[in-house]
Amino acid sequence: MNSNRRLCAVAAVALLVVTAGCLTVSPSISSADDSPVFERVSTVSEWGTSSVQGSVTLTPAATTEMGVTRLNVIREDGSSFYATSVDAGQTSVSLPIPTGTRSRIVAVNTVNGTVVDTYNVTVRGTRYP
Template structure:
């Protein structure tokens, strides 16, 4: 029994150290993305009840986003203007998980890299209870 207590204590200490060294802890993360009249995005939601340093968001795409619109890459741009995350899309893909910064906002850029155009840009608002 004493060994179990030590293992639990070690796990709590390790988790605390992870939280302190990895940046921001956000509980109940959520993402708001205006998809009204979007040529690319149908819906956005978050995965999980806790986020450490980044928020996992699932984006549902409109049926023709990767075919008719030719979207083959999504970029997440942080408030400081730097690329926070990027991912490639396959033709016919209907959803994708992206990483969002936990600090309030991001810009999601849908691009067609074949012809070098930006198909659509949407601002996302990330909310939750931040603990630092």
């Protein structure tokens, strides 16, 4: 990489950090919850600012027997962060999860309007202001 490209890349990351808040490096997602819906939530992101990309693995019964049709990510303060639909038989979902706060991933059956399960998650990593 030539010096001009390197300088542009460093400037872009610096601008991103300044405009988006703290930088979280080497993030991981943890939860102490046991769940009939969620098998695992992890991330392959190397860094994130306000969120990291999460990889959610659902149990095989989540969308078929339990009727999960939507996943909502809710911040600790109760505000909605992200929502996505889930298809019958789907067991893998990618969604953003906020950094710097605890969050809940709520599995919903939109057909009958019920909450099937709630999974509490925390994004951890080295934070730089």
